[in-house]
Amino acid sequence: MKNVTQVLKQLYLEAPDKVSVHLLFSRQSDQAITYRELLHGSARYAQVLKQAEIRPGEVVILTLDHGEDLLTAFWGVILNGSIPSILPFLTDKLSPEIYRKSLAALFGITAPTAVITDPDFMGEVQKASKWTSVRAIISSVEVQNRISDINEVNFDQLRGLTSPLEDIVLLQHSSGTTGLQKGVALSHQAVFNQLESYSRALDLNHNDVIVSWLPLYHDMGLIAGFLLPILKRIPLVLMSPFDWVRAPYRLLQAISSYRGTLCWMPNFAYNFMAQKTRHRDLEGVDLSSLRAVINCSEPMYWKSHKMFLDHFQAYGLRSDALATSYAMAENVFAVTQGGINSPVKLDVIDQDAFLSRQIAEPVGERYKRKNLWLQSDQNKNPSVLNMLSAGQPIEDTNVRILDQQGVDLPERHVGEIALQSNCMLTGYYHRPDLTQKALLEGWYMTGDLGYLANGELYVTGRKKDLIIVGGKNIYPQDLEYLASEVEGIHAGRVAAFGVFNERTGTEDVVIVAEVDYDRLEARQPGSSDIQDQTERIAAEIRERVTRGSDIALRYVHVVDRNWLLKTSSGKVARRANREKYLSEFSGV
Amino acid sequence: MDETIYSNLSQYIVIEILKQSIREIAADEALISSGLIDSFNLVDLALYVEDNYSVHIDDTELNADTFDTLDQLVSLIQERIL
Numbered sequence: 191m192k193n194v195t196q197v198l199k200q201l202y203l204e205a206p207d208k209v210s211v212h213l214l215f216s217r218q219s220d221q222a223i224t225y226r227e228l229l230h231g232s233a234r235y236a237q238v239l240k241q242a243e244i245r246p247g248e249v250v251i252l253t254l255d256h257g258e259d260l261l262t263a264f265w266g267v268i269l270n271g272s273i274p275s276i277l278p279f280l281t282d283k284l285s286p287e288i289y290r291k292s293l294a295a296l297f298g299i300t301a302p303t304a305v306i307t308d309p310d311f312m313g314e315v316q317k318a319s320k321w322t323s324v325r326a327i328i329s330s331v332e333v334q335n336r337i338s339d340i341n342e343v344n345f346d347q348l349r350g351l352t353s354p355l356e357d358i359v360l361l362q363h364s365s366g367t368t369g370l371q372k373g374v375a376l377s378h379q380a381v382f383n384q385l386e387s388y389s390r391a392l393d394l395n396h397n398d399v400i401v402s403w404l405p406l407y408h409d410m411g412l413i414a415g416f417l418l419p420i421l422k423r424i425p426l427v428l429m430s431p432f433d434w435v436r437a438p439y440r441l442l443q444a445i446s447s448y449r450g451t452l453c454w455m456p457n458f459a460y461n462f463m464a465q466k467t468r469h470r471d472l473e474g475v476d477l478s479s480l481r482a483v484i485n486c487s488e489p490m491y492w493k494s495h496k497m498f499l500d501h502f503q504a505y506g507l508r509s510d511a512l513a514t515s516y517a518m519a520e521n522v523f524a525v526t527q528g529g530i531n532s533p534v535k536l537d538v539i540d541q542d543a544f545l546s547r548q549i550a551e552p553v554g555e556r557y558k559r560k561n562l563w564l565q566s567d568q569n570k571n572p573s574v575l576n577m578l579s580a581g582q583p584i585e586d587t588n589v590r591i592l593d594q595q596g597v598d599l600p601e602r603h604v605g606e607i608a609l610q611s612n613c614m615l616t617g618y619y620h621r622p623d624l625t626q627k628a629l630l631e632g633w634y635m636t637g638d639l640g641y642l643a644n645g646e647l648y649v650t651g652r653k654k655d656l657i658i659v660g661g662k663n664i665y666p667q668d669l670e671y672l673a674s675e676v677e678g679i680h681a682g683r684v685a686a687f688g689v690f691n692e693r694t695g696t697e698d699v700v701i702v703a704e705v706d707y708d709r710l711e712a713r714q715p716g717s718s719d720i721q722d723q724t725e726r727i728a729a730e731i732r733e734r735v736t737r738g739s740d741i742a743l744r745y746v747h748v749v750d751r752n753w754l755l756k757t758s759s760g761k762v763a764r765r766a767n768r769e770k771y772l773s774e775f776s777g778v
Numbered sequence: 779m780d781e782t783i784y785s786n787l788s789q790y791i792v793i794e795i796l797k798q799s800i801r802e803i804a805a806d807e808a809l810i811s812s813g814l815i816d817s818f819n820l821v822d823l824a825l826y827v828e829d830n831y832s833v834h835i836d837d838t839e840l841n842a843d844t845f846d847t848l849d850q851l852v853s854l855i856q857e858r859i860l
Contacts, residue, residue, distance in 0.1 A: 216838045283813030435817045437837035466821045660818070725800070733812070742816035744797050 193378040194268050194359055195350035197421055202229045202343060210420055213258060214429040214444055216437065223258060228265065228420075231258060233343045235266020235306070236350070238333050242304060242326035246271025246349045249302040249361060249619075253279040253311065256430030259330040260406060261416075263306045268359060271349035275300070275361035275373060276407040278740075279311060286314055288738040293318035296370040299620050300361065304328060355379040361619050362409055362519040365740045368665035373619035374519040384522035384613035385418055387585040391527040392452070392482070394422060399479075401427040401450035403434035403441050410487050410661065413523035414454045438463045439471035442505070449479040454515075456487040456661025460494040461695035464501035478506030482513040482530060487661035489649065490514050490578045492536060494695040509533070516580035516649055520634050521587065522613045526647045528581020535579035535646050544575055548604040550641045550648065579646040587611035591642055596630060599641075606653055607640045608633040655764045657688035659741050660696050664688075666764060672738045673701050673746075676730045678723065680706045683754055687768040689745075700745040701731060702771055704754055724748040747775060779805065783831070783852050790826055791848075795819045805849040810842040827851075833858040 192200070201210075206226035213221040223231075244250060250267045252274055254260040260276070267274035277296070293315070296302075301323040305315050309329045316327055345351055353359070359381055361373040388394075400419045404411030411431075419426035427448045434441055441463070445453065455463075485495065495512045503509070513529030528534045543551040553574055583589045590598055591605040599605040610633045617625035628635055637654035640647055657664040666686035673684045683704035688697030705724060728746040735743040755766040788803045795815055809815045815823060820840040827833055833855050835844075845851040 283811065283816070432817070433837070436820055436840045438821070440837075462818065466825070468825070729801075736813040736816075742813055742818075 191355055191379065191382055193350070193353045193355055193357075194381070194421070195271075195345070195348060195353060197382075198229060198232075198265060198269070199343075199345045199351070201225045201421075201423065202345075205423060208423070209425060211261060212425065212427045212448060213256075213261075214427065214433070214440070215256075216430075216433040216440070221258065223261070228262065229343050230340045231262030232265035232269055233340045233348070234333055234337045235263045236269035236348055237337055237340075238328055239267065239270040239272060239304060239326075240349075242328065244270065244272055244304045244326060246353065247273065247357070248304070249273045249275060249300050250304045250306060251275055251277055251296070251300075251302045253277045253305065253307045253315070254330060255279060255308055256428075256432065259308075259333075263330065263333075264406070264416075267306075269348045269350045271353050272304075273358050273361055273375075275302070275363060276412065277363065277370075278365065278405065278407045279308070283737060283742075284740075285737045290314060290318045292367055292370050294322070295367045296363065296373075297322040297324065299371045300373055301620065306330065353378060355382075356616075358616055358619075360412075362412060363407070364519075364663040364665075366665050366668040367671075368668050369663060372621060372624060375616040375619040376519075376522055377616050380522050380613040380616070381413075381417065382421075383586065383611075384413070384524065385421060387587065387613065388418065388524045388527070389422055391524065391530065391581075391584040393530055394418075394424065396423070398451045399425045399427065399448050400452045401441065401445050401448060402454065403429045403431055404454065405431045408487075408661065409519040409523060410454050410456070410517065413517075414484075414486075418523075437471075439467045439475075442467065442472060442475050442477065442502070445477055445480060446475040446505075451479055451481045452484070453480065453482075454484045454486055456696070457485055457490050457494050458488065458660045458694055458696035460485065460498040461693065464497045467501070472505055476506045477502055478508065480507060480511045483507075483511050484513045484515050484527075484529075485578075486515040486517050486524075488658040488696060489651075489690070490580070491692075491695060492576050492578045493692065495534075495578070497695075514578060514580050516638075516647060518636065520615045520628070520636075521609060521611055522615075524584050525587055525589065525609055525611075526581040526583050528579050528646065530581075534581070535644075537577040537579060537643060537646075537648060539575050539577055541573050541575045544604070544650075550577065550602045550604065550643065550650075552602075552643075577648045577650070580640075580649050581647065582645050583609075583647065587613070589642065589647055590633065591640065592635075602641050602643050604639055604641045604650055607636045607638045607647070607649070609636060610634065655687070657686065657697055657699055659688065659699060662740055664699065664739070664741060669699065669701060669735050669739055669741075669743070670762075672735045673703050673731045676703075676727055676734060678705055678727045679731070680704045680751070683751075683762065685754055685762045685764050685767040687764050687771075689768070689772065698745055699741050699743055700747070700768075700771060701735065701743060702747045702749055702754065702767060703727070703731060704751050705748050706751065747771070779849060779852050780856060783855055784848055786830065787827075787848055787851060791815065791823070794826075795822065803848055805852075806847050808842075808846050809848070809851075810846050827855060831855050831859060 209222045211223045304326040306328045355378045358375045359378045402415030404415045516526045517524045540551040639651040640649040669686040670684040674681045824835045
């Protein structure tokens with residue numbers, strides 16, 4: 191097996207003129223980048239890092255906008271033998287102060303030695319880097335100006351060429367203070383094992399064209415929408431998530447014009463695209479080349495598939511192109527894949543048995559006939575749940591379902607999903623405590639709930655208190671911290687959780703916060719209008735959380751003291767409060 | 779500023795995007811740079827404007843540089859109606 195630099199060398203020598211990436215932009219024409227150009231650009235970054243005395247094995251943070259530099263900087267870090275980690279960059283809404291804090295949180299644990307960023311962002315990074323391990327802050331423009339063009343890559347001088355397979359090749363972080371302190375470290379070996387197994391599960395072949403709008407700081411974008419195509423010599427058509435969210439039809443136009451065959455999206459994107467794409471923007475669009483649109487990264491709903499199919503079937507989308515996957519950074523990416531050689535399985539189960547006994551009991555054939563895949567109406571049959579299969583485990587990945595004591599559960603019993611594979615994480619970077627907690631006798635405990643039936647995995651929920659919005663992992667404690675800072679709120683008396691929204695196909699974030707009337711009165715004597723006060727508090731929580739996190743907070747409920755349920759140890763019980771919220775405010 | 783356009787847009791944003799019943803949006807309140815309207819809703823706003831005023835806002839214009847307040851959005855609509 192070769193390491194990443196050795197594979198890049200082979201691609202450079204064997205297919206220099208092949209287009210590796212078509213970069214799409216909203217205000218300029220598409221840019222085709224060959225393997226030769228990609229490696230020449232990457233070698234420049236490797237040279238800059240070497241000059242800055244950044245050594246193999248050191249972490250380099252990339253915070254760059256969509257464009258060629260993001261791609262070449264990433265590979266350049268690897269060519270240097272260092273470890274890249276791509277982070278989101280500052281958006282309009284996020285307050286710079288919060289971003290700086292997040293970077294500082296990351297620097298504290300990960301101890302990177304260099305940051306590569308866009309020129310407008312240098313100031314922020316410099317401020318965040320003071321008194322940290324960061325020795326070099328490199329501007330993408332400076333690299334273009336300072337380093338002359340490279341006409342030939344001398345691989346023998348690249349320190350990445352000799353990186354051992356078991357060394358860490360990259361880090362992946364999810365967002366927020368908590369996510370940034372938990373970098374998933376992956377080795378060359380793990381990455382290639384995943385790419386091999388996943389390619390087979392996908393029947394990946396040289397007629398494939400991958401089209402992606404996913405951000406590269408996200409697992410799905412980084413692996414399925416970047417590493418897989420480039421290292422497996424499959425053309426990639428890449429657009430920016432910022433452009434996609436403003437004009438989702440452009441993705442469909444790109445699929446049509448490049449004859450895209452594979453596309454990955456989180457569940458909400460199915461709803462989003464169906465609801466926000468106008469037919470007039472799709473004139474002449476032909477989606478018949480798509481052989482798999484893969485739903486991944488957040489709970490999958492067959493209603494979202496149906497909505498997507500109903501809307502785009504007229505443009506040639508085939509119903510058998512709808513596919514699913516269960517994936518996570520801790521397994522590099524895919525754990526399972528469904529819907530490639532046969533349609534995604536739909537398991538029609540009894541709702542009562544599922545809710546009361548956590549057993550997925552299939553309902554009789556009679557119901558099944560009434561509930562034919564993509565033709566049924568769940569509302570007419572409230573006692574039935576339509577579960578979408580995530581498919582079968584990919585090669586060399588094993589899945590078990592365990593009860594609370596870690597004992598295997600029988601088929602169709604819901605328990606925690608545990609996995610073991612040849613592509614697991616090396617560990618959480620510099621966090622042996624978290625690594626140890628996540629592994630049980632060599633099995634990674636996912637924190638997700640699900641069941642197995644006929645070799646297929648069905649993911650049904652989460653054991654951990656994680657919120658997933660549009661495929662992005664959000665840690666509730668980060669949001670609760672932000673809300674607690676609002677005046678008039680009891681510190682520690684806040685609960686954040688997700689509630690599924692059928693219209694958008696993803697979770698809405700809800701915050702319930704207890705108000706401290708005594709302190710309000712003391713601080714603002716005479717302000718007796720409680721209604722006004724709670725409205726001000728709710729507005730402030732919305733603003734603070736929106737500016738301080740990746741989400742736009744809509745649902746805030748300011749409640750009286752002692753509304754929130756607590757555990758015996760006095761901590762706010764998110765799950766129980768979510769139930770209480772649903773029973774009291776649902777439909778509000 | 780056209781008060782009717784202003785109040786229609788304000789109402790649309792409050793009810794359909796913010797999902798709040800009691801809330802007013804000031805004419806000079808930042809909508810995009812503040813995160814009040816997040817990126818997932820920008821396209822909704824553009825479609826609403828197009829459906830109700832037959833004014834096209836291109837997707838490349840959906841950012842705080844083109845308009846960030848209702849005041850600016852109403853002006854943009856009025857310019858293009860003419």
